Amino acid sequence: MKKTFLISLYILIFSIFAISQLFQPPIKNSYITASFGEYRDTGAESHFHLGVDFSTFNRKGESVYAAAEGSLYKIWLNDPLYGNAIFLYHEDSDLVSGYAHLSVFSDKISKYSQLVQNEFGNQRIEIVFPKGKIPINLNEVIAYSGDTGEAIAPHLHFEVLKQSQDDFTMYDPLEFLEYHEQRDKSLELMRIRSNNKYFEVTENGETVVEYTGNYPRIDIRVREKLGDNSTILPKKVSMYINDILTYKMDFSIIKESEIYKADAVFGYGSTSSIYWLKMYSDDHLSPIVINDFSAFSYETSTTLNGEIVLEDIWGNEKVYKLKFIKP
Numbered sequence: 001m002k003k004t005f006l007i008s009l010y011i012l013i014f015s016i017f018a019i020s021q022l023f024q025p026p027i028k029n030s031y032i033t034a035s036f037g038e039y040r041d042t043g044a045e046s047h048f049h050l051g052v053d054f055s056t057f058n059r060k061g062e063s064v065y066a067a068a069e070g071s072l073y074k075i076w077l078n079d080p081l082y083g084n085a086i087f088l089y090h091e092d093s094d095l096v097s098g099y100a101h102l103s104v105f106s107d108k109i110s111k112y113s114q115l116v117q118n119e120f121g122n123q124r125i126e127i128v129f130p131k132g133k134i135p136i137n138l139n140e141v142i143a144y145s146g147d148t149g150e151a152i153a154p155h156l157h158f159e160v161l162k163q164s165q166d167d168f169t170m171y172d173p174l175e176f177l178e179y180h181e182q183r184d185k186s187l188e189l190m191r192i193r194s195n196n197k198y199f200e201v202t203e204n205g206e207t208v209v210e211y212t213g214n215y216p217r218i219d220i221r222v223r224e225k226l227g228d229n230s231t232i233l234p235k236k237v238s239m240y241i242n243d244i245l246t247y248k249m250d251f252s253i254i255k256e257s258e259i260y261k262a263d264a265v266f267g268y269g270s271t272s273s274i275y276w277l278k279m280y281s282d283d284h285l286s287p288i289v290i291n292d293f294s295a296f297s298y299e300t301s302t303t304l305n306g307e308i309v310l311e312d313i314w315g316n317e318k319v320y321k322l323k324f325i326k327p
């Protein structure tokens with residue numbers, strides 16, 4: 001009994017260790033410019049950003065490497081969002097890695113796409129391969145970076161997903177990547193919006209926010225700055241009211257079927273680099289992990305203590321004190 005427990009503990013620890021460095025960065029000596037779950041107001045409909053973006057130093061033609069050993073799974077051509085994209089299947093983890101906005105595929109892969117492309121021209125095409133049929137090595141050059149699909153400038157979009165019954169579960173790729181963020185990191189709560197009024201946040205004091213109704217329904221403008229050149233979305237955002245964890249968002253998992261539900265999480269004024277998060281919701285969505293205002297349903301006091309906690313994937317945390325008052 002004890003032995004079995006020890007062995008399972010060993011397997012558990014080992015698998016956590018193994019999963020944390022499952023993938024190598026698909027662009028070498030690069031850094032991320034966008035994170036998982038960010039708002040995108042570009043394209044036909046607003047949506048969630050379901051991967052991370054790697055800088056290709058504004059160049060097309062940078063080598064794109066397979067993040068792990070696997071096999072060719074899917075090719076997309078001329079997708080309005082992804083442009084030209086490659087998906088690899090990784091049998092060990094049952095995960096799929098995706099690479100988008102590519103300019104050209106490697107010779108080995110374009111052999112398969114060229115015939116179809118000649119036939120169908122610029123239409124959106126998906127080619128699916130039998131899993132395991134076309135092996136791909138770790139760090140094999142599979143393509144060259146570009147700006148096809150929805151890309152303002154050349155970069156590489158990288159994602160990690162798993163097929164479930166009738167949907168895909170999209171994961172924050174940073175949880176699987178061997179990636180070391182070297183730049184200075186700064187989590188920031190910048191402004192608060194309540195009943196269409198804006199409240200400036202005081203860094204080390206208490207920000208007073210007016211509200212009406214039984215409990216506050218606020219939007220908060222947040223970001224994490226990485227060095228001087230990137231702004232990403234904080235990974236977790238929690239709100240405590242009178243020390244009760246009332247609302248929490250965690251951008252670790254989003255279902256592919258939820259891609260166009262970004263407006264349930266992001267408030268008006270949000271763009272691809274400005275994130276107004278709604279700290280309340282009437283919807284159920286994967287990133288909303290706690291949504292329970294029941295403790296305040298019959299609240300009669302006119303002052304509530306609030307706290308907003310921002311967290312990133314590297315273990316940094318920032319806490320802001322609020323005082324909610326009824327004017």
Ligand SMILES: [Zn+2]
Pocket residue numbers: 034049051052053156157158
């Ligand atoms: Zn992207």
